[in-house]
Amino acid sequence: MPLNEFPRLKIAVSDCLRGTHCRYNGGHAQDDFINKDLAKYADFFPFCPEAAVLGTPRETIRLVGTLENIRVFAPKSGTDVTMGILDYTEKTVPKLLAQNLDGAVVKSGSPSCGLERIKVYNPSGQWHAFKDPMMAGVFTAKLKAMAPHLAVEEEGRLHDAWLRENFVIQAFTSARWREFLQGDLTLASFQAFHRDHKYLFMSKHVEIYREMGALVATTRQSNLRESVVGYQGKLFDLLAYRSKRGNVKMVLDHIYGYFKGFLSSDEKAHYHESVQEFVNGIVPLIAIIKVLEQYLNAYGSDYLATQVFFKPYPADLGLRSKIAAYR
Numbered sequence: 001m002p003l004n005e006f007p008r009l010k011i012a013v014s015d016c017l018r019g020t021h022c023r024y025n026g027g028h029a030q031d032d033f034i035n036k037d038l039a040k041y042a043d044f045f046p047f048c049p050e051a052a053v054l055g056t057p058r059e060t061i062r063l064v065g066t067l068e069n070i071r072v073f074a075p076k077s078g079t080d081v082t083m084g085i086l087d088y089t090e091k092t093v094p095k096l097l098a099q100n101l102d103g104a105v106v107k108s109g110s111p112s113c114g115l116e117r118i119k120v121y122n123p124s125g126q127w128h129a130f131k132d133p134m135m136a137g138v139f140t141a142k143l144k145a146m147a148p149h150l151a152v153e154e155e156g157r158l159h160d161a162w163l164r165e166n167f168v169i170q171a172f173t174s175a176r177w178r179e180f181l182q183g184d185l186t187l188a189s190f191q192a193f194h195r196d197h198k199y200l201f202m203s204k205h206v207e208i209y210r211e212m213g214a215l216v217a218t219t220r221q222s223n224l225r226e227s228v229v230g231y232q233g234k235l236f237d238l239l240a241y242r243s244k245r246g247n248v249k250m251v252l253d254h255i256y257g258y259f260k261g262f263l264s265s266d267e268k269a270h271y272h273e274s275v276q277e278f279v280n281g282i283v284p285l286i287a288i289i290k291v292l293e294q295y296l297n298a299y300g301s302d303y304l305a306t307q308v309f310f311k312p313y314p315a316d317l318g319l320r321s322k323i324a325a326y327r
């Protein structure tokens with residue numbers, strides 16, 4: 001796939017985040033990143049456990065019991081709605097996963113959809129602050145259990161540029177892998193996938209990248225399918241790591257190494273100064289990428305020309321323009 005083309009993402013999403021009036025009070029939780037940015041590049045697969053089971057508007061619910069025995073309870077009326085929520089969850093999560101999702105964005109703070117820190121109350125109805133357990137909402141806990149590799153984030157956490165950048169890389173790389181699997185699987189296409197992702201993967205986790213490389217190197221036509229399965233496991237492990245500035249600098253320096261023989265001492269000094277400013281959180285990654293792209297245009301490199309690291313997702317998402325996108 002050319003570097004300027006991107007697969008269309010398949011993203012499961014809590015329906016209220018799309019602006020659907022399905023919250024307990026008939027309201028919504030429309031999120032700009034989902035509906036204005038991500039929507040240009042994604043097909044959404046919405047879900048709303050509570051509206052499906054309890055209707056809208058409805059009384060609020062909460063998790064009650066212990067981590068080993070969670071109940072879903074509507075405290076005002078004293079109704080136990082566990083069976084309904086679990087039934088919807090058991091039916092809907094497999095249907096969503098059958099779509100070969102690339103990620104999910106879930107609503108924070110919800111006993112159904114939250115990713116973390118959802119309070120579990122005592123059966124008496126009281127919550128004793130940090131002494132009591134907290135967990136994911138019932139629906140998202142099931143989604144994570146059935147698809148631990150999936151990029152799942154809450155809309156609130158995606159306001160953090162670092163988490164957002166990593167979520168988007170994870171989703172787009174999963175989508176490229178999905179499309180790779182749907183194409184004609186050959187030894188050459190497998191090797192090309194790995195080659196084109198070399199620097200992106202190194203920026204995530206060097207050791208896992210090397211393990212993936214060793215797997216590709218020992219793959220023959222006879223063990224191709226088996227290798228692809230093993231590779232996928234390592235790929236998903238690697239994508240779960242969040243990029244750190246140190247790893248990204250190492251990749252930038254590798255790429256710079258292709259060109260330094262062509263550069264004047266002033267140009268070399270400018271590169272080193274710029275990359276140090278990136279490491280120190282003074283300039284965003286896009287500034288260094290633009291310098292390296294300039295070298296690529298001037299001096300060429302067939303190997304670098306197809307590296308996904310230069311464009312892992314659509315540029316207008318603007319994530320590499322944010323200094324906070326790297327830590």
Ligand code: SF4
Binds near residue numbers: 050
């Ligand atoms: S948080 Fe989940 S259950 Fe609650 S309204 Fe949104 S989609 Fe529905």
